[in-house]
Amino acid sequence: MAVAGRNGHGTSRLFAQGGFHTASGRAQFVPVTFVHPVNASDPEYPLVLNSGRVRDHWHTMTRTAKSPRLSRHTLEPCLEVHPADAMAYGIPDEGLAKVTSRWGEAVLRVRVSRDxxxxxxxxxxxxxxRHSSLPTVDVLINPExxxxxxxxxxxxxxxxIEDWRPQWFGxxxxRNVLEMEAAGYWCRARIAxxxxxxxxxxxPGQGWEALVTPLRAATGDGEWVEFSDPAAGRYRAARLxxxxxxxxxxxxxxxxxxxxxxxxxxFDRPVLDATDRGxxxxxxPAGAVEAAGRTVCACFGVGPAHAGGGHS
Known part of the structure; x- marks a missing residue:
């Protein structure tokens, strides 16, 4: 695809010969006057939300969410909070927080970070x-x-921000995309x-039975195995x-x-053997396996041990 060039015949790349669309052909700096934000923080909304992108996703993930490698690096949206603010508002690391602005609210996973x-x-x-229920940040954004x-x-x-304490986590x-109406909070990522x-x-107050029932009913000729401990609030199941x-x-x-x-x-194994089923x-697994930990570079599968704990 060609775009109009100075010679009127079009060019495949703008500015390939240098220069800008100004009278002199040179870049121009335009001075601006600083203006304070229209909506300032106050006692009712004391924190400032900065929104943006993460390294491995782009816009609304219409393309990047199709990549398991990119999705594994950032599986769900996180609210990054300074430790002092997390302590002040009673927000636990890896928990869920309700974020409220004058224009909307969202629920996000919490990552406490000194960064x-x-x-x-x-x-x-x-x-x-398309990918989540409550972690939709655009409803929060200042419309100015x-x-x-x-x-x-x-x-x-x-x-x-405030602690959003669910009835249960899970x-x-x-192998299949699921309907998640029975889960108050959900976020989906393609991991392979x-x-x-x-x-x-x-x-809060929502049991897991409404979620489990249709999954169990879809077993068909397969096998459904489960473990339930209602007193401890734990449930585990698998469909084969x-x-x-x-x-x-x-x-x-x-x-x-x-x-x-x-x-x-x-899920990579064609059949689970007796040990895996047990x-x-x-x-x-039967033998202890150390968790891989946080991924530093999704493209090359680099973890903290390879990267010296730094950021890419």
Whole structure:
């Protein structure tokens, strides 16, 4: 595709010969006057939300969400909070927080980090109703726009945060995309070809039975195995088809749930052997395996041990 060039015949690349569309052909700096944000933080909304993108996703993830490698690096949107703010507002790390602005509210996974400036929080923009339920950040955003570009104040939205304590936490690994109306909070990521991971949580007062019943009913000629401890608030189940793992579900009263990596590996096996079947609902293999930890570089599968704990 060609665009109009100076000679009128078009060019495949703008500015290939240097120069700009100004009278002199040179770049021009345009002075501007600083203007304070229209909506300032106040006692009701004391924190400033800065929204933006994360490294491995782009816009609304219409393309990047199709890549398991990119999705595994950032599985769900997180609200980054400085430790002092997390302590002040009673927000636990890896828990869920309700974020409220004058224009809307969202529920996000919490990541407590000293990299975040105190008094400000950060949330990514990419997730929407296609990939999640409550972590939709665009409903929060300050609608004031720049008079020239028309761009909203994405970097300055006054908000307040509070602990969103669900009835239960959980996750599902499945070969099929699921309907998640029965989960108050859910976020979906493709972690391998033909394999999805759902992080889920029940609204306060919401049991897990409505979620489990249709999954069990879809077993058909397959096999449904489960473990239930209502007193401890724990439920675990798996669905097998012809000896192959089709789905597994883990629910508990807090975020202390089994590591997902080993369970994900079981989906690669054509048939689960007796050892795997015996340890499946425990959420861990017979021999101890150290968790891989946080991924630093999704493109090359680099973890903290390879990167010296730094950021890419």
């Amino acid at each position: 975040q400036r105190q008094g400000s929080v950060f949330a990514p923009i990419h997730w929407n109703g 726009t720049d008079p020239v570009s028309g761009q909203p104040e994405f970097k300055h939205t006054p908000v307040r 996750f599902i690994l499945t 070809e033909g394999l999805w991971r759902y992080e889920i949580a029940g609204r 088809a012809d000896g192959c793992l089709d789905l597994c579900l883990f629910i508990g009263p807090d975020t202390a749930l089994p590591a997902r990596d080993w369970l994900g590996e079981l 340890t499946l609902l425990s959420g861990a």
